Amino acid sequence: MNKISLFFIGALLLCNGAFAQKNEYGFFVGSSGYFGDVGYENAEKMLAHQSPAIGFIYKRNSHDYLSFRTSIQAGKIKATDEWATNSTRKARNLSFESSIIDLNLGFEFNFFKFSTRKRKITYSPYLFAGISAIAFNPKVMGTQIELQPLGTEGQGTNLPNTESKYNRFAVAIPFGFGYKMNVSKKWSISLEWTWRSAQTDYLDDVSTQYINPILLSSEAATWSNPSDVDITNGKSRGNKNNNDWYNFTGITFSYKIRNKPNKCPKALLP
Numbered sequence: 001m002n003k004i005s006l007f008f009i010g011a012l013l014l015c016n017g018a019f020a021q022k023n024e025y026g027f028f029v030g031s032s033g034y035f036g037d038v039g040y041e042n043a044e045k046m047l048a049h050q051s052p053a054i055g056f057i058y059k060r061n062s063h064d065y066l067s068f069r070t071s072i073q074a075g076k077i078k079a080t081d082e083w084a085t086n087s088t089r090k091a092r093n094l095s096f097e098s099s100i101i102d103l104n105l106g107f108e109f110n111f112f113k114f115s116t117r118k119r120k121i122t123y124s125p126y127l128f129a130g131i132s133a134i135a136f137n138p139k140v141m142g143t144q145i146e147l148q149p150l151g152t153e154g155q156g157t158n159l160p161n162t163e164s165k166y167n168r169f170a171v172a173i174p175f176g177f178g179y180k181m182n183v184s185k186k187w188s189i190s191l192e193w194t195w196r197s198a199q200t201d202y203l204d205d206v207s208t209q210y211i212n213p214i215l216l217s218s219e220a221a222t223w224s225n226p227s228d229v230d231i232t233n234g235k236s237r238g239n240k241n242n243n244d245w246y247n248f249t250g251i252t253f254s255y256k257i258r259n260k261p262n263k264c265p266k267a268l269l270p
Helices: 003-020 043-048 087-092 218-224
Strands: 022-035 051-063 066-080 095-110 123-136 169-182 187-198 245-258
Touching (some): 043 245, 066 245, 095 169, 123 187
Parallel strands (some): 022 066
Antiparallel strands (some): 022 051, 022 245, 066 095, 123 169
16 A cells, blocks of 8 residues: 555545544532541442532543543542441541542543434443542541641651651542433433542541650640540551542533534545
């Protein structure tokens, strides 16, 4: 196949691709939840403790089977050891809540040949994966007391076996699945459930071990161990080997805008 033939084929694909691509702008409404070192021990209980969440999504439908997207979603995550079934965790009496903002880039892979411009193909399940940048700020549940500045596990001190204060910005790996459906030429609806694997263990301010309260400030000591249980320096407070998780679940209403097709040069047409 010579270069001229390749040029003609490439030009025709570009003309056709320009017509096929379409933008979508969507509004997400749903809920957010958390699983980690505080509260329930089983991830399936996450759905019983969800908080409202909202977001905005932009999609670029580059193929009937593939869409690229970016979104920003905001919600709240929270947990308390009162929800635990394990008596030891329940007695620990830790709690937290945090707003969480998630900015992500990713792609959707459709199981069926789904087209936003042909109403004959009206639905498809899909998989979603990508990468997120997140912002969070754990507080004592029901208060405005920020936990990160306190250093409840000795962070930011010169104490042995302690770390620097954790960053309230982190990366997360989102993945999940959904179901999309065209409801008109301009509108579509998606139902979606996605997990986020946070690349931090501090969404809940709990990760490593207890510090002797004498070595902490009075406020840090209070919220490091708000229970009546005696603790010794170095006793496990959380599991530093398992990072925290959170989720977004909900519905996206998307408005579709068709790109204006690029006209192929007359010289390329037969």
